[in-house]
Amino acid sequence: CHVCYKMADLKRHGKREEKKRKRKPEPKWRQEARQIEATVAQYPQMAPESMEKFTDIPLSSKTLQGLRKNGYSNLTDIQKAAIPSALRGKDILGAAKTGSGKTLAFLIPVLELLWRERWTQMDGLGALIISPTRELAYQTFDVLYKIGGEHDFSAGLIIGGKDLGFERARILKTNIIICTPGRLLQHMDETPNFECQSLKILVLDEADRILDLGFCETMRSIVENLPSERQTLLFSATQTKSVKDLALLSLSEPEYLSVHEESETSTPQRLQQSYVVCKLEEKISTLFSFIKTHLLVKSIIFLSSCKQVRFTYEAFRRLRPGVPLMCLYGRQNQVKRVAVYKDFCQKKAAVLLCTDIAARGLDFPSVHWVVQLDCPEDTNTYIHRVGRTARYEKDGHALLFILPSEMEMIKELVEKKIPIEEIKIDPKKLVSIQGKLEAFCAQDTELKQLAQKSFIRYLRSVHLQSNKKVFDVRKLPTSEYALSLGLSQAPRIRFLKKDTTSGKNWDKEEPTDTPETVTLESSKTRFRMASFDDDILTVKRVILAGTGSMEEEATPLAPPNPEPKTKTKSKAKLVRSLLNKKLKVNTHVKFNDDEDDGNEISHELRDSSDDDEQSERKEEGDGINIEEAKMKLRAQDKLDRRNERKRVREAHRKKKLKNKEKTRNEGEKEERIMTLCTNEESENESEPEECKRQRIDSSDESDGDNICDDEELALHLLHHKK
Numbered sequence: 001c002h003v004c005y006k007m008a009d010l011k012r013h014g015k016r017e018e019k020k021r022k023r024k025p026e027p028k029w030r031q032e033a034r035q036i037e038a039t040v041a042q043y044p045q046m047a048p049e050s051m052e053k054f055t056d057i058p059l060s061s062k063t064l065q066g067l068r069k070n071g072y073s074n075l076t077d078i079q080k081a082a083i084p085s086a087l088r089g090k091d092i093l094g095a096a097k098t099g100s101g102k103t104l105a106f107l108i109p110v111l112e113l114l115w116r117e118r119w120t121q122m123d124g125l126g127a128l129i130i131s132p133t134r135e136l137a138y139q140t141f142d143v144l145y146k147i148g149g150e151h152d153f154s155a156g157l158i159i160g161g162k163d164l165g166f167e168r169a170r171i172l173k174t175n176i177i178i179c180t181p182g183r184l185l186q187h188m189d190e191t192p193n194f195e196c197q198s199l200k201i202l203v204l205d206e207a208d209r210i211l212d213l214g215f216c217e218t219m220r221s222i223v224e225n226l227p228s229e230r231q232t233l234l235f236s237a238t239q240t241k242s243v244k245d246l247a248l249l250s251l252s253e254p255e256y257l258s259v260h261e262e263s264e265t266s267t268p269q270r271l272q273q274s275y276v277v278c279k280l281e282e283k284i285s286t287l288f289s290f291i292k293t294h295l296l297v298k299s300i301i302f303l304s305s306c307k308q309v310r311f312t313y314e315a316f317r318r319l320r321p322g323v324p325l326m327c328l329y330g331r332q333n334q335v336k337r338v339a340v341y342k343d344f345c346q347k348k349a350a351v352l353l354c355t356d357i358a359a360r361g362l363d364f365p366s367v368h369w370v371v372q373l374d375c376p377e378d379t380n381t382y383i384h385r386v387g388r389t390a391r392y393e394k395d396g397h398a399l400l401f402i403l404p405s406e407m408e409m410i411k412e413l414v415e416k417k418i419p420i421e422e423i424k425i426d427p428k429k430l431v432s433i434q435g436k437l438e439a440f441c442a443q444d445t446e447l448k449q450l451a452q453k454s455f456i457r458y459l460r461s462v463h464l465q466s467n468k469k470v471f472d473v474r475k476l477p478t479s480e481y482a483l484s485l486g487l488s489q490a491p492r493i494r495f496l497k498k499d500t501t502s503g504k505n506w507d508k509e510e511p512t513d514t515p516e517t518v519t520l521e522s523s524k525t526r527f528r529m530a531s532f533d534d535d536i537l538t539v540k541r542v543i544l545a546g547t548g549s550m551e552e553e554a555t556p557l558a559p560p561n562p563e564p565k566t567k568t569k570s571k572a573k574l575v576r577s578l579l580n581k582k583l584k585v586n587t588h589v590k591f592n593d594d595e596d597d598g599n600e601i602s603h604e605l606r607d608s609s610d611d612d613e614q615s616e617r618k619e620e621g622d623g624i625n626i627e628e629a630k631m632k633l634r635a636q637d638k639l640d641r642r643n644e645r646k647r648v649r650e651a652h653r654k655k656k657l658k659n660k661e662k663t664r665n666e667g668e669k670e671e672r673i674m675t676l677c678t679n680e681e682s683e684n685e686s687e688p689e690e691c692k693r694q695r696i697d698s699s700d701e702s703d704g705d706n707i708c709d710d711e712e713l714a715l716h717l718l719h720h721k722k
């Protein structure tokens with residue numbers, strides 16, 4: 001029948017269609033849509049307790065492939081806790097110890113979210129990851145590049161120090177931006193068409209740092225440009241819970257995931273931590289001794305300021321410790337910063353001197369030692385610094401140098417569940433580098449200036465610390481510290497003089513700290529001189545303060561008749577004295593890095609005599625000759641004293657001449673008054689007022705004293721008129 005015919009027709013048609021389908025593969029987009037659907041359907045069943053591997057989490061095959069390729073298979077605690085919640089779209093405050101894998105804990109949800117949304121280049125910015133430092137942003141970008149390689153998203157690194165135009169051209173096509181706050185805001189302000197309204201997820205790595213005072217205002221402006229409908233993830237080893245900090249992010253019912261809160265310690269289990277009580281003036285030599293005895297390992301040394309890092313690096317470089325030395329600090333130029341970062345990553349044994357820019361997040365492989373030469377500002381900074389070692393199931397050691405006046409910090413560390421033990425340094429292994437630093441400073445003006453700046457910046461950093469229980473700049477032995485850096489005199493510390501909050505004069509309180517009274521004998525430490533050519537420290541001779549065994553060491557370095565400290569020199573006076581010394585003024589001192597040099601110190605200028613240059617060149621070739629450098633230093637002192645005497649004599653002579661001239665002028669003035677008085681009537685009539693004024697004015701040109709004379713004269717005349 002007609003109906004049966006139709007049914008048979010339909011059947012035939014259906015079979016034909018099925019055959020066709022079997023022959024033609026399903027389009028990619030449809031496969032992906034089915035995969036997304038199936039993956040998302042598993043989200044409600046995720047149970048962190050039963051998860052051990054990445055494959056236990058419903059993730060895209062692209063992400064799993066990226067993880068497998070890079071050797072990631074087992075989940076860490078924070079990954080177990082954070083990834084499922086983040087996949088479900090929750091806002092998260094994630095806290096876990098340093099080196100415990102927080103980076104993957106936020107990168108995986110970022111990739112998965114954009115994958116779920118089937119994000120393409122045309123969709124613009126989908127994810128924003130903010131890091132406090134360029135190095136950390138760079139590192140995160142590197143990890144994203146590795147594990148996200150199978151996805152088709154575009155990612156961009158937006159950090160300072162690069163051409164803004166270069167970034168501008170790419171930023172508009174970028175799906176995932178990894179950036180530092182300042183640079184991002186700059187693009188938000190200056191890049192036309194930079195649009196963030198499509199953003200789906202915001203991540204703050206080292207969130208407590210990004211939300212603290214330093215970045216707070218920048219973050220506020222950034223967040224104003226972001227859509228309020230978004231997911232937000234915050235991670236740090238020292239997470240903030242402060243409602244005030246978090247308010248600006250307007251989180252929606254955030255989950256606080258602190259996986260190590262119950263742990264006995266707040267630092268990694270396999271980290272051995274110790275501290276050594278060390279006098280300020282012994283720090284630099286002790287550090288050098290430490291480096292000399294750890295030549296085959298990788299160490300990171302933290303100092304308070306860029307200037308200290310630069311000085312220590314330059315000084316140690318000249319001492320050739322026998323291990324590659326590197327330095328990393330904020331004011332270094334960007335190319336150099338990246339080069340140092342990469343170089344240190346690759347080295348098996350090296351020493352990296354750095355500021356706190358390297359304290360957070362950086363994952364240098366196989367760091368054996370973290371040394372904190374300067375006390376961290378707080379326990380959180382301590383935790384991040386030591387976290388550069390003992391990362392992800394590795395061992396590590398941390399050593400904190402602490403001044404006797406900073407012992408309160410140890411108490412605070414213990415309260416924060418940080419297991420730390422005191423150790424003593426074997427005095428036999430200590431070597432003094434003070435003599436060598438003095439010699440370097442004597443022959444190298446740039447190094448001397450660096451030492452001065454380093455000295456000032458250290459004191460300033462202590463002065464600015466808010467924890468006054470730990471940091472008290474007044475307790476520091478400044479003169480001894482200056483000597484230990486190779487300086488014969490402690491530079492002037494203006495910011496302390498200006499500090500009137502206490503109402504006390506610090507200089508008066510600490511008379512022993514004035515440079516005039518300091519000699520090398522003031523250092524009571526029994527340091528040893530050692531040959532640095534040997535791998536193991538070999539004691540050659542002992543300097544005992546005050547024994548006279550090395551007389552030249554004990555010679556006072558300060559000039560015998562220094563000017564009183566309170567006497568300030570005017571600029572003109574300074575220039576005059578420089579000219580007297582026949583020094584080259586306005587010498588341009590050039591450093592490698594693009595750093596501001598501050599104004600605290602008047603530049604001491606190099607005597608550019610040929611002899612000096614020759615001997616310097618000779619020393620460069622043969623290594624440093626301490627005796628010769630000291631002789632040079634003494635000769636320079638002598639010359640300075642002679643010039644000073646000459647200057648004083650000259651000043652006396654000028655003063656005498658001036659006095660003589662004054663008495664002569666007074667005589668002349670009397671005469672002039674007499675003349676004016678007698679001609680008073682006639683002059684008043686014949687000469688207009690203007691001319692009279694002119695005559696008085698014209699005398700102004702002669703010199704300053706005459707102004708007074710003329711005033712006197714005018715008064716006299718008025719008096720006479722009456």
Ligand SMILES: Nc1ncnc2c1ncn2[C@@H]1O[C@H](COP(=O)(O)OP(=O)(O)OP(=O)(O)O)[C@@H](O)[C@H]1O
Pocket residue numbers: 071072073074075076079096097098099100101102103104236237360361362363387388391392
């Ligand atoms: N699941 C994992 N399996 C193996 N290695 C991992 C895993 N997760 C992370 N790692 C490795 O552990 C190291 C530390 O990871 P990461 O840098 O993410 O730590 P972090 O918690 O962010 O540390 P910090 O608090 O210092 O920033 C890295 O070298 C990383 O490759």
